[in-house]
Amino acid sequence: MVVLALLAVLGFARAALAQEQAWLQIEAQPSLSEAEARARDYAGQFPNVAGFQIAEGWYGIVLGPYTPEAAAGALNDLRRSGAIPGDSFITDSSTHRQQFWPVGTIAGQILVDPLVDPLTDPAGDLMVVDPALEPVAPVIEVMPAEETPREAKASEAALSADERKALQTAMAWYGFYDGGIDGAFGPGTRNSMAAWQEANGFEPTGVLTTKQRLALGTNYRADQAEFGFASVSEPEAGIEITLPLALVQFDHYEPPFVHYNEKAGSGLKVILISEPGNQDSLSGLYDILQTLEVVPAQGERSKSETSFVINASSAKVQSYAYAETKNGMVKGYLVVWNPADAERMSRILPALKSSFRGVGDKALDPGLVPMDAATRSGLLAGMEVTLPKLSRSGFYVDAKGTVVTTVEAVAQCGRVTLDHDTEAQVVAQDAATGVAILQPKTALAPPAFALFHAGQARLGSEVAIAGYSYENKLPAPVLTFGTLEEEKGLNGEAGLSRLAAPVLPGDAGGPVLDGTGAVLGMLLPPAVKGAKLLPDGVAFAAQAGMIAQALTAVGVSVTQANSSDLATPDALNTAGLGMTVLVSCWE
Incomplete structure (x- = not known):
């Protein structure tokens, strides 16, 4: 006993x-x-x-x-x-x-x-x-022997509708299938099966054997158990998405964001995005996200009229952002993780991508302030924002997007951008004249470009300087008016124009326009003579002829102005602001 x-x-x-x-x-x-x-x-x-x-x-x-x-x-x-x-x-x-x-x-x-x-x-x-x-215990299925294609087809035929759907779900989870989960094994499902087989070292027959089906299903269930995936519905934001709730947890609402912060030291963050808006709001969101520390400058970007994707990476952080505008709302998400977790994210990110969808007619209300005009500090509280070392002005000189700016704007920069998101390279700079020439790394179609003044400028005439006076604090450049005082420097230096205008440091690099809208020169940084700071309102510009010589030296053709008619205020404003671009210097 x-x-x-x-x-x-x-x-x-x-x-x-x-x-x-x-x-x-x-x-x-x-x-x-x-x-x-x-x-x-x-x-x-x-x-x-x-x-x-x-x-x-x-x-x-x-x-x-x-x-x-x-x-x-x-x-x-x-x-x-x-x-x-x-x-x-x-x-x-x-x-x-x-x-x-x-x-x-x-x-x-x-x-x-x-x-x-x-x-x-x-x-x-x-x-x-x-x-x-010995007590009788339940028996777990032993991995079966491999089957021939004919045997695999026969065993597949015995699958129930739910089992067939489960296979499609597992293949979709691993990114091999993007069709409907209907249990019908048509050409799309067969191609997905073949792709999965090839990726896992099997012969790509398009028909999974019993052993392969068991491995696929076991792997899928293991992933679900490891990450705690669950479908999350955010009715306030009008978003449904599958999240790894073993790694992230809801933290707080901060319109237009819903924050899911890391859990158990996972290092993973998910931020849902939801707000009323249209294409302008989408563009504003695109610009703002790229100022965040968690969205590195390196990586791929793509943007259309209705959506954008940012896939950014650095040695310390990696992130993926997606947003779309539909039915008067902008919805999307931002995922942030440690690059060391790349293998884990290769299983998590596809689930987020495939499951995200906007639902209903509701979005988080960020207030009455449109996204593209809202202050970053208000929208991004609690999120570190990356700011440039400095920002100055520049202007387009041809239809290809070549930009002229001041040497100061590009000195000791890790990278240079035009209007926040277009990378540019410095092709020439001359410390003697203070002129630097930039070319965008991706094609641009500027709304306007410089027409250079030919001949002698009239002293005492009114000029307008277009520039980002307050650097990146305003969404567009402004015009500052002044007069042309002298066509030489204080010590008689050739190639300089002395101006009387209340300009600010951010205006440096901007175009100086005459009454016809032609470019007389480029505004230089505030002048300091020895230990003496010149009086307020005294400014200098590199003359159009000096700029034209620098451009010709690097193979850029300049266009001469051919009209002597005074421009209307609206035309002057359109020409000056259309050719002016924000030039930012980053670490």
Whole structure:
């Protein structure tokens, strides 16, 4: 009776333990000798290799034990790194019979799991348990042998509608399928299956074998368990999306943002975006996001009239942003993570992309201030904003988007941008004249470009300086009016014009226009003569002739003004502001 009682205790202990621990089955062999040889090989790579008889004539090699949550993570990490076979899967100990590795087998005995102390008699000897009395445990499906394409097609035909949909869902999760989850295996599903097979080292037949279906489904369920994916509905924002709730948690609303901050030190953040707006609001959002510390300057950008994508990366942070405008609303999301988590994000990001959708006719109300005119500090409270070292003005000199600015604007810059988001390269700069020439790295179509004044300018005439007086604080340049005082410097320097105008540092690099809208020159930074600061209102400009020479030297053709008619105030404003561009210098 005592032995029977001990057997009952052993049975319950094994059943409870099977529910609490998990193993990674990495291989199964049909003979004990082959299994021992393979277990010995794996033991050279892993410290937690074990081997059990798992079915009549089959011997499984496993890693573990783990908690169920840790097993999911270990399976994905080891499988994706290639350390274990791609068809490895999670199991519990309910199918483990005799242990043959590392302690081997003992005739007439079944050794209990390594985490359970062996039952002993009072003398400390190992109890001998009759295998016939071992408690019956549920059987976990053993990985089947590989099938021929004909056999795979036949086994596939026996799948239920839900099982077929589950396969499509798993392939969509891994980014191989983007069709409807309808259980119909048409050309789209077949192509997706072939792509999945090829990516995982199988022959791309377009028909998954039973073994491949089991591996795909097991991997998918392991990912779901590891990351805690769940469909999240934000009715206030009108957004539905699948989020990894084991890694992020809701923090707060801050229109137009819904913040999901990192959980358990995951380093992952998700920010949902929702506000009433149109194309202008979308463009404003695009500009504002790129001022954030978490949106590095490096990486791909694409923008259309109705949506944009930002895929940014640096050594310290990586982020992905998407937004679209539809039905008078702008909705999207920003995901931020550590570049070291690239493998994990390769499984998480596709789920966010494929599941995101705007729903209903409601969006977070950011107030009555349009997105593109709102102050960044109000919208982005709690989020670090990246600002340039300095911003100055410049102006377009041809239809290709070539820009002239001051040398000061581009000195010691890690990178230079035009109007925040267009990268530019410095093709020439001359410290003597103070002129720098930039070319955009991507094609531009400027709304206007400079027509250079030819001949002698009239002293005492009114001039207008177009520039970003307050650097990047205003969304557009302004005109500052003054007079042309002299066509030389204070010491008689040629190529300079002296102006009387109340300009600010941000205006430097902007065009100086005469009454016809022709460019007389480029405003230079505030002049300092030795230790003396010149009086307010005294400014200097590099003359049009000097600028034209610099442009010609690098192969840029200039266009001469051919009209002597005075421009209307509106025409002068359109010409001056249309050719003027914000030039920003970044670390």
